[in-house]
Amino acid sequence: MTAGTLISGQRGDGLALAATGSWTAEHARTLEPLVDAVTRDKASIRSVAIDVARIERLDTYGAWLLERALRTWSGHGCETRIVGLSEDYRGLFEKIRAGTHKLTPEPRRPNMVIATLESVGKTMTLVGEDIALLAQMLGALIVAFARVLMRPHTFRFTSMVNHLERVGWNAVPIILMMTLLIGAILAQQGIFHFRTFGADIYVVDMVGVLVLREIGVVIVCIMVAGRSGSAYTAELGSMKMREEVDALRTMGFDPVEVLILPRILALVIAVPILTFLGSMAALYGGGLVSWLYGGITPTVFMSRLHDAVSVQSFEVGIVKAPFMAVIIGLVACMEGLQVKGSAESLGAKTTDSVVKSIFLVIVLDGLFAVFFASIGI
Amino acid sequence: MTPAPNSEIIKVRNLVVDFQAHRVLNGVNVELYRGEILGFVGASGAGKSTLARTIIGLLPKRAGTIEIFGIDIDKANHEQKRAIDRRWGVLFQQGALFSSLTVGKNIEFPIREYLRLSDRLATEMAVAKLEMVGLSPDVYREYPSELSGGMIKRAALARALALDPEILFLDEPTSGLDPISAGEFDALILTLQQTLGISVLMVTHDLDSLHRVCDRIAVLGDGKIIAAGTMDKMMESKHPWLMSYFHGDRAHADWHVRVKG
Numbered sequence: 199m200t201a202g203t204l205i206s207g208q209r210g211d212g213l214a215l216a217a218t219g220s221w222t223a224e225h226a227r228t229l230e231p232l233v234d235a236v237t238r239d240k241a242s243i244r245s246v247a248i249d250v251a252r253i254e255r256l257d258t259y260g261a262w263l264l265e266r267a268l269r270t271w272s273g274h275g276c277e278t279r280i281v282g283l284s285e286d287y288r289g290l291f292e293k294i295r296a297g298t299h300k301l302t303p304e305p306r307r308p309n310m311v312i313a314t315l316e317s318v319g320k321t322m323t324l325v326g327e328d329i330a331l332l333a334q335m336l337g338a339l340i341v342a343f344a345r346v347l348m349r350p351h352t353f354r355f356t357s358m359v360n361h362l363e364r365v366g367w368n369a370v371p372i373i374l375m376m377t378l379l380i381g382a383i384l385a386q387q388g389i390f391h392f393r394t395f396g397a398d399i400y401v402v403d404m405v406g407v408l409v410l411r412e413i414g415v416v417i418v419c420i421m422v423a424g425r426s427g428s429a430y431t432a433e434l435g436s437m438k439m440r441e442e443v444d445a446l447r448t449m450g451f452d453p454v455e456v457l458i459l460p461r462i463l464a465l466v467i468a469v470p471i472l473t474f475l476g477s478m479a480a481l482y483g484g485g486l487v488s489w490l491y492g493g494i495t496p497t498v499f500m501s502r503l504h505d506a507v508s509v510q511s512f513e514v515g516i517v518k519a520p521f522m523a524v525i526i527g528l529v530a531c532m533e534g535l536q537v538k539g540s541a542e543s544l545g546a547k548t549t550d551s552v553v554k555s556i557f558l559v560i561v562l563d564g565l566f567a568v569f570f571a572s573i574g575i
Numbered sequence: 576m577t578p579a580p581n582s583e584i585i586k587v588r589n590l591v592v593d594f595q596a597h598r599v600l601n602g603v604n605v606e607l608y609r610g611e612i613l614g615f616v617g618a619s620g621a622g623k624s625t626l627a628r629t630i631i632g633l634l635p636k637r638a639g640t641i642e643i644f645g646i647d648i649d650k651a652n653h654e655q656k657r658a659i660d661r662r663w664g665v666l667f668q669q670g671a672l673f674s675s676l677t678v679g680k681n682i683e684f685p686i687r688e689y690l691r692l693s694d695r696l697a698t699e700m701a702v703a704k705l706e707m708v709g710l711s712p713d714v715y716r717e718y719p720s721e722l723s724g725g726m727i728k729r730a731a732l733a734r735a736l737a738l739d740p741e742i743l744f745l746d747e748p749t750s751g752l753d754p755i756s757a758g759e760f761d762a763l764i765l766t767l768q769q770t771l772g773i774s775v776l777m778v779t780h781d782l783d784s785l786h787r788v789c790d791r792i793a794v795l796g797d798g799k800i801i802a803a804g805t806m807d808k809m810m811e812s813k814h815p816w817l818m819s820y821f822h823g824d825r826a827h828a829d830w831h832v833r834v835k836g
Contacts, residue, residue, distance in 0.1 A: 297706035
């Protein structure tokens with residue numbers, strides 16, 4: 199199909215234009231400069247007539263380009279008219295004519311400093327809201343727990359066991375593998391650097407204390423937050439999206455008691471067990487590397503470990519686990535219940551849940567460090 | 576080069592489509608004529624959407640031929656297929672607007688990709704399309720998540736119309752709309768079809784829009800077209816499924832009067 203053309207002829211202050219060919223979307227790119235060229239001269243013209251009788255095909259693109267030209271001229275006080283418009287295209291042309299085609303100017307962006315301050319302020323209020331929500335969730339959880347303690351038969355034991363399998367039992371292989379590797383890497387780095395001043399053997403102290411007091415529980419909690427916390431958020435979020443949570447409420451059940459309490463209790467049971475398993479795996483990995491890479495035999499390793507760490511080091515680590523579990527569970531469930539109708543919000547909340555729970559796990563670990571230091575352990 | 580009226584713009588012959596072991600379509604013959612509005616109806620799961628999705632190439636077929644603008648899809652090369660894609664617009668059931676782009680950028684997306692226009696013209700055309708579907712130009716800067724269900728359908732229709740297509744596919748255009756919005760949407764489709772001269776293929780469950788909008792109706796059942804024709808013909812049919820569909824409880828009394836009168 200031939201591209202459209204625009205033939206112009208000027209008589210005094212009157213301009214006569216004849217449009218021919220095909221004025222359609224695929225030719226719009228070549229037509230626009232044609233239209234721009236004829237509309238450039240506005241001052242000397244008093245009246246314009248566009249003859250469209252010889253247009254073979256017209257669509258909204260062509261119609262708008264013609265209309266745009268007409269509007270430019272009439273904006274300068276010209277008389278404009280369209281000649282020879284066929285019946286087929288009359289409706290189309292009128293539809294285009296009816297539109298304003300004007301975009302309201304974009305609202306002015308505020309000053310960059312102000313915009314930054316504004317976003318900081320908004321974030322801070324969000325943080326405040328999060329803390330309030332977390333406290334609220336903790337309160338609801340305690341109330342639900344107290345209620346269950348008073349009427350133990352209402353506790354959803356099956357549900358808890360199900361979650362225990364998913365967040366505890368199923369997590370064992372990956373936790374063991376990860377902590378084994380962490381222990382091995384710690385030992386390797388320790389030996390590599392301690393060797394330069396002949397203190398290889400102290401690697402056992404380092405691995406033992408670090409793993410039992412800090413690394414074991416923190417690594418396990420990060421893994422649990424990423425693996426189980428995100429799953430909790432996604433599950434609760436999709437239940438919220440499909441109004442299942444509301445359905446529970448209308449039947450007279452408390453979602454915290456039915457959905458959240460079994461999940462968090464499962465975490466509180468699972469995380470200490472996983473921490474114990476993880477710590478043992480890390481020590482095993484450390485011992486393995488000490489033997490193969492550092493030449494410290496298992497017997498030496500064991501006796502050195504016996505001197506370096508006490509049951510207290512282990513207790514310091516393991517006592518943190520249930521608290522971490524509660525934090526992970528609370529954040530995951532809180533974010534899950536905040537999911538709105540759309541799938542995007544589900545994704546965003548799941549991400550938020552993992553980021554916030556890992557952050558809080560590390561903050562909590564720091565608080566524990568301060569606490570243990572002040573009581574002298 | 577305008578083809579004669581009443582020419583077949585889409586021609587489907589002996590189409591067979593399987594979902595794993597389950598045969599959904601088994602020998603479908605259907606055609607869309609230039610300038611008409613064809614409605615697909617059928618029970619849930621009869622394969623209406625499957626048929627539409629197979630025609631637009633989203634689902635693979637087992638056997639049969641599909642001709643669009645006289646080109647056999649199986650024999651078309653990449654350029655021909657791309658040219659066909661450019662000549663149809665699809666309105667998905669949920670709108671399928673890109674959630675990361677504003678409504679305006681959604682409409683401009685195909686315009687920029689295919690036509691490479693100046694920024695000014697692309698924006699003007701996007702605004703023109705918005706106004707054509709009855710939305711305010713202010714919607715241009717909003718994100719799909721900020722729109723109501725009816726507005727999403729309209730914005731999605733504007734995107735489907737972005738390149739001035741010759742065929743428009745509508746998948747349940749009025750589902751999820753209240754009766755007033757649904758009626759307005761039907762009217763919009765009718766006026767757009769008349770002013771732009773588009774051929775429309777719509778899948779629908781809405782008896783009202785079948786009556787108001789469709790020139791012809793094709794009924795799918797048992798993997799085949801069990802009847803095709805005008806609304807009057809459907810009303811007269813003695814096929815049990817058609818009887819219960821068009822004369823059932825949900826059918827309005829006034830249609831019977833209208834058809835008989």
